[in-house]
Amino acid sequence: SIPLCSSSLPLSLRTRCKVMFASQDYKSALEDAQLALKHKLPDELKLEAYIVMSECYLKMNDKEKARISWTIVSKMAELVQNTDLKTKADSILSNLHEHLSPSKDDTSVDPPELYEGESRAIPGTSSAMSMRRSKDKGRYMVANERLPVGAILTSEEPYASVLNFDKQNNHCLHCYTRLKRVVPxxxxxxVAYCSAPCANAGQVYHQWECQFMELMIGS
Incomplete structure (x- = not known):
């Protein structure tokens, strides 16, 4: 991946956000446009990034943010004397509700559903299970009924976890999902992240190991 300090990163983000938008991955396109805007860009490229953001907000059905973004586009278009773009932006702002469309970009992942629901007595465990105690075995779990193959009996957040070194080039350091785009x-x-939120969360701990990554991988 390209470090955020690289001068070529803004141009790479600009190109990738267009690809993500064309792929109808509006959330990723929006994040790339926002990341690109954190760098010094010529006015024309800034305008391009804001246009992508504005279009993404429309596709994601976020009326208020779409209104703000298209207002910025309108003002920037006026500054660079792009009459056609200003007319388009003003038209969208005047009829914003007609341009909104439901989002098709839902990448959230729900936790697996426990068989027979969650136990009230044992969080993260199926209600089809009970805890028993004995002098010989100590505490142990038993099934309250005959369980079907594939039944999910327990699910919880890990106390600690780490991504295997051989996966760090193609999986997110924080959430471990396979990468289709990289936030460096x-x-x-x-290391790489799948999104800006994961990058922000991951840097809380990665900042301490960052300078030692080559040593850690080689050891």
């Missing part, structure tokens, strides 16, 4: 670490190219 600000200072190294050894």
């Amino acid at each position: 670490c600000p200072t190294c190219s050894g």
Whole structure:
């Protein structure tokens, strides 16, 4: 991945956000446009990024943010004397409700549903299970009924976890999902994230290991 300090990153983000938009991955396109705008860009490229943001908000059915973004586009178009674009932006702002469309970009992942629902007595465990105690075995779990093959009996957040080194080039360091786009670490190219929220969360701990990544991987 390209570190955030790289001068070529804004141009790469600009190109990728268009690809993500064409793929109807509006959330990813929006994040790339926002990341690109954090860097110094010529006015024309800034305008392009804001247009992508505005279109994404429309596709994601976010009326208020779409209104703000298209207002910025309108003002920037006026500054660069792009009459056609200003007319388009003003038209969309005047009839915003007609341009909104439901989002098709739902990448959220729900936790697996426990068989027979969650136990009130044992959080994260199926209600089809009970805890027993004995002097010989200590505490142990038993099924209250005959369980079907594939039944999910327990599910909870891990206390601690780490991504295997051989997966760090193609999986998100924070949430472990396989990468279809990369949000890089600000200072190294050894790890990658799938989104800006994951990058922000991951840097809380990665900042301490960042400068030692090559040593850690080679050890």
